[in-house]
Amino acid sequence: MKHRKAHLPQKVCQSCKRLFSWRKKWQKDWEQVKYCSKRCRNERHSLIEGNDA
């Protein structure tokens, strides 16, 4: 192990299943972050709730 820089935590997006890294904007609520982006979060919502056609 040579250079061990600050390793950012990662999570898998619950919507697109991609790995995403910690962002500064999430520093307060990283524990609760489940999606890589607002868009994914919204997609998830529409999948669950947007079924009333």
Ligand SMILES: [Zn+2]
């Ligand atoms: Zn995503």
